[in-house]
Structures are given as C-alpha cells and as structure tokens.
Ligand SMILES: Nc1ncnc2c1ncn2[C@@H]1O[C@H](COP(=O)(O)OP(=O)(O)O)[C@@H](O)[C@H]1O
C-alpha cells in the first residue's frame with residue numbers, strides 16, 4: 001500500500017466518488033422526492049431546497065390517498081407485509097430444501113447429479129415471462145393462483161438455485177474427513193450433517209439466505225401475474241399510485257423508500273457475511 | 286473366534302470408471318493379529334490411505350471382503366465398524382478447542398465429565414499437548430494439530446486403530462519420544478493398530494510387522510528383521526534399509542569348483558562352489574545373468590578383493606559412508622570406524638557369500654539369500 005503514488009490515490013478517490021454518485025444519486029433523489037408534494041416535484045426547474053412534508057408517508061401508512069378527484073384507498077402497508085411474508089417464507093422453505101440438496105451435490109457423486117444441479121441453475125437464466133404463461137394456466141387449473149402457497153412455490157425458482165449453488169461451494173470447501181472423523185466416532189449420517197456440516201457452512205448459508213431474500217423481495221413479475229391485489233408485494237403494489245388523477249410521484253418515492261429500507265438494513269447488517277459468503281463459496285464452485 | 290483381529294481378503298480399490306479410473310489397491314490380502322501393530326509402508330500414492338479408508342468405511346471396496354473382530358464389515362457404515370482413525374489431514378473440528386475435539390470422541394461412550402476430563406488430560410500429557418488443550422485448531426501448529434488428531438483416535442475404545450501418517454509433521458526428537466510412548470500405550474492395552482507411514486525408521490520402531498506396498502500391490506508382509514534379511518523381491522530389497530541395498534547386474538559363470546559373478550571385465554566376485562548350497566548353485570547356473578544385492582554395511586574392504594575407486598567418503602559422526610566406483614557401478618559401503626579416504630583412492634572390495642541377495646533379472650523375485658534359496 002505504501003508504494004501508491006499520491007496521484008494514484010487521488011485518481012482512486014475521484015473514481016470512487018464518481019461511481020458512488022452514479023449509483024447513489026437516484027436513491028438520494030428519491031429520498032428527497034418522498035418529502036415533497038407532487039407540485040413541488042413537478043416544478044421546473046427542480047430545486048434541491050424545499051420545505052419538507054410528511055404527507056406522503058402519512059398517506060401510505062394511513063392507507064388513504066387524497067387526490068384532486070377524491071380520496072382513494074391504498075393497500076401499501078398490506079403490500080409491505082406481503083413482501084415480508086412472501087420473502088421470508090420463501091427463503092425458509094428454500095433453505096430447508098436447498099441446504100440438504102447442496103450437501104448432496106457437494107458430497108455424493110450420483111448419476112445425472114451434475115445435470116440436475118445445472119438445470120436448477122439454468123432456471124435463473126430463463127426469462128421469467130417464458131415460464132409465466134404455462135405456469136399461470138397450470139395454477140388456474142389446480143387452484144394455486146392467487147394463493148400465498150402458490151407464490152411461495154414460484155418464488156422457489158428465485159431462491160432455490162441461489163441457495164443450492166452458493167451453499168454447495170461452501171460444503172465443498174469443508175474437508176470431508178472432518179465429517180468422517182465425527183462419523184467414525186459413532187455418530188450417524190444425520191447427526192454429522194446437522195452438527196458438523198451445517199454449522200461449518202453457516203456463513204455460506206447466511207449469505208445465500210440473505211441474497212435470496214433480497215432477490216425475492218425485488219421480484220415483480222411473478223407476483224404481478226400470479227397474485228391479486230391482496231397477495232401482492234410492494235413492488236407490484238406501487239402500481240396503485242398510477243391513478244386516474246395522474247401519477248403521484250411523492251407517494252411512489254415514499255413507497256420506494258419504505259420498501260428498500262428492510263433490504264438495505266439487512267444488507268448493511270450482514271455485509272460481512274455477504275462478502276465472505278459470496279467470495280468464498282460461489283467463486284470456487 | 287480366531288486370533289485375527291482384521292482380515293482383508295482379495296480386496297481391490299478402483300476409483301472412477303472408464304479411461305480415467307485409478308486402480309489404487311490390487312488384490313490385497315493380509316491378516317492382522319489381535320494386539321499387533323502393523324505398519325503399511327510405501328511411497329506416496331501406493332494405496333496406503335485407500336486401504337485404511339476401506340477398512341474405516343469411507344470408501345467402498347471394489348472387490349473382496351474385510352472382517353474385523355469376527356464380523357464382515359465391508360458393507361457396514363463407519364459408525365458400526367468400531368474402528369478409530371487418525372486422519373492424514375488431522376480433520377479437527379474448527380469451532381471446538383483441542384480439549385473438546387479429543388473429548389468429542391468419547392461422547393458416545395457416555396462417561397462422566399470427570400472421567401472424560403481425566404482421560405483427555407492423560408492422553409494430552411502422553412502426546413505433549415497438555416498446554417494447548419484450550420486453544421482452537423486454527424491457532425496451533427500442524428504438528429500440534431496432528432497430535433490432537435492422534436489423541437482423538439487413541440482415546441477411544443475400538444477394535445482397531447487406524448493411524449494415517451500420525452507423526453509426519455513432528456520434529457525428529459519429539460517423534461522419537463512419542464514413538465516409544467505410543468507403542469507402550471498400545472501394547473499396554475493390547476490394542477490392535479495399523480499405522481501408515483513412508484518412514485521406515487518409524488515402521489521399524491513401532492510395528493511388529495511391516496506390509497510393504499508399491500503400486501497398489503502388497504510386496505511383502507513380514508517382521509522388520511525378515512524384511513531386511515529375506516526380501517522377497519528386488520523392490521523390498523532396495524526399498525527397505527538405509528542406506529539402500531547396492532544392486533548390480535552380473536553374469537553367472539561356474540563349474541563344480543567355483544562360481545563367479547562378473548559385473549564387468551575384470552570385476553568379478555569369485556566364490557568357491559561350496560560357498561553356496563547345491564540348490565542355490567543349480568538355480569544360479571540356470572541363468573546367464575542375475576541381479577545381485579548387498580547391503581552397504583555388509584561390504585568389506587580387504588586386500589584380496591575386487592578393485593574399486595573411492596569417489597566420496599563422509600563421516601556422519603557415528604559411521605562413515607563411502608561411495609565408490611565399482612566396475613562402472615556406484616557402490617556404497619558403511620563402516621563404523623572413522624575412515625579417512627581421499628577421492629580417487631583405490632580400495633579393494635569383498636563381499637561374503639552369506640551377505641549376497643540374488644534376484645531374478647526378469648521378474649526381480651529373490652532367488653537366494655546368502656547360502657539358502659529364498
Ligand atoms: N478419491 C480418489 N479419487 C481418485 N483417485 C484417488 C482417490 N484417492 C486416491 N486416489 C488415487 O489412488 C492412488 C492411491 O492413493 P492413496 O491411497 O492416497 O496413496 P497413499 O496414501 O499411499 O499415498 C493414488 O494414485 C491416488 O491418486
């Protein structure tokens with residue numbers, strides 16, 4: 001580190017600054033917007049200084065939007081709850097299914113093992129719209145459309161591949177002999193899995209869980225097609241602000257701020273796990 | 286029940302299938318008696334670890350059967366085989382202290398806390414790791430981890446103890462001390478153990494019998510003394526013994542009065558016919574060429590011997606190693622006195638017939654050791 005020239009240091013700082021502004025400015029602008037009324041937002045030219053208002057947040061939380069043509073019911077808080085519920089349950093289900101699967105892929109060589117693992121990953125490459133049409137027909141048929149269970153099931157398409165692939169890399173990094181040593185001392189396969197393998201892979205499991213939570217939270221299209229208003233998460237719920245009386249930018253901004261807060265808090269809290277887990281597990285593969 | 290603790294019979298191990306497969310162990314048959322310490326000795330990659338892992342149950346046998354304490358075990362899961370194992374890579378459990386790692390092995394034995402503590406401290410004292418019992422595996426040296434892993438294996442009650450290179454990481458002094466203690470510990474309790482090593486000093490010091498392996502094949506399974514005196518083939522002959530046996534190809538000539546082994550023109554070892562038994566002579570004279578072997582400490586310098594030229598001479602503090610050119614071959618001899626010989630000096634070499642090991646040129650199997658047929 002000592003042999004970087006001052007010029008290089010300056011260049012680095014500037015580059016970092018540019019990147020930060022590029023990525024953070026939209027978020028910063030949205031935060032500002034969320035404290036402004038629609039008139040203030042649409043003012044030309046826009047201003048950075050204004051008298052802040054909490055009306056957007058009040059409307060969201062109370063669930064009543066007052067527009068020029070009257071008052072409108074909002075389900076934002078319910079959407080937020082849906083987001084939380086859908087993401088959490090999906091990740092939990094994916095962990096229960098995915099961690100043992102990842103272990104199997106890492107430890108046992110079985111016929112078609114690699115193919116199954118890859119197919120699972122390739123689900124993430126496929127455009128969701130491609131699967132949506134057959135899926136929505138199927139869900140209508142078996143009565144799963146517009147149910148939490150149906151959505152959680154579909155969310156596995158997002159969460160499972162992530163968890164299987166990240167956690168698999170983690171299991172592969174653990175020397176099988178650590179497990180062997182435990183097994184030879186008189187413990188069963190299951191005890192070894194729960195007491196040795198899972199605890200040792202915990203950072204990877206945490207990272208995979210967090211990451212898939214964020215992905216699930218940000219999902220839009222599955223919930224848009226397969227869920228009705230009262231099952232929809234915030235990403236879809238934000239559409240409600242596009243009303244007959246125009247688009248209420250202030251509330252949209254406030255809704256965005258409220259909906260990114262949980263993932264932001266989670267990511268900041270678990271930054272260490274995320275970096276560790278992703279660089280250790282996934283890269284090695 | 287027989288007195289055999291372990292019987293491995295006709296076991297093969299093949300990793301993978303098709304062109305990428307590795308035949309790691311070939312047709313291995315060996316028996317280990319109860320209370321015996323057996324060393325698996327061989328160079329790296331010869332199938333020692335694979336053999337242990339099949340006995341422990343971490344690898345399936347590709348063919349053959351394994352019995353332990355009167356039960357067939359080759360299809361049982363590891364937990365039901367009742368063997369203890371110290372792994373080549375230590376395999377300690379990172380989130381536990383050394384103490385807990387060792388005590389872990391006793392969990393299933395359902396002992397009281399104080400009993401467990403006493404045993405752990407006892408084994409730790411034996412292995413000189415008492416002062417690191419409360420450290421974590423990540424913060425101790427490789428040698429300490431290795432001893433912790435050895436302790437975890439030895440502390441248990443098992444029908445068989447499998448020790449995979451248990452002392453490879455230790456400094457020579459400590460190794461020598463621990464060898465003695467571990468042997469005493471095992472013998473005192475009448476335990477049966479298989480020790481994997483590529484260090485013959487260790488094998489000699491610890492084992493009752495040594496199984497020499499090469500290329501997945503068991504070459505010879507015998508006591509350390511027999512391995513030295515009666516190697517069954519050229520491989521064990523040259524592999525066992527330090528410094529290694531000198532070997533030369535030699536032409537055989539003889540009649541009923543004498544027998545000569547000629548290395549090159551003017552370099553002949555001449556013996557009276559009655560230096561060998563009739564059978565040995567007959568076997569040798571059937572062949573034109575043989576391989577002769579002689580241990581470095583059995584080579585003598587004497588006035589009437591065959592001429593050789595000294596190339597180096599080294600005093601090692603307790604013995605002198607002399608390397609000489611002997612009819613175009615390298616010959617090493619060991620003397621217990623401090624001999625001062627300059628490079629290029631002429632010496633004369635003689636080899637007593639009873640120190641000669643003679644091998645078949647083609648297959649390397651032993652024909653004779655001294656005066657007797659192999
Ligand atoms: N899991 C495995 N898969 C494929 N080949 C293996 C495996 N384990 C060992 N081998 C091969 O089998 C041979 C014997 O290995 P090993 O038993 O570990 O030898 P040693 O312990 O004597 O050094 C080597 O050629 C090694 O590369």
Ligand SMILES: [Mg+2]
Pocket residue numbers: 330333334335373
């Ligand atoms: Mg090995």
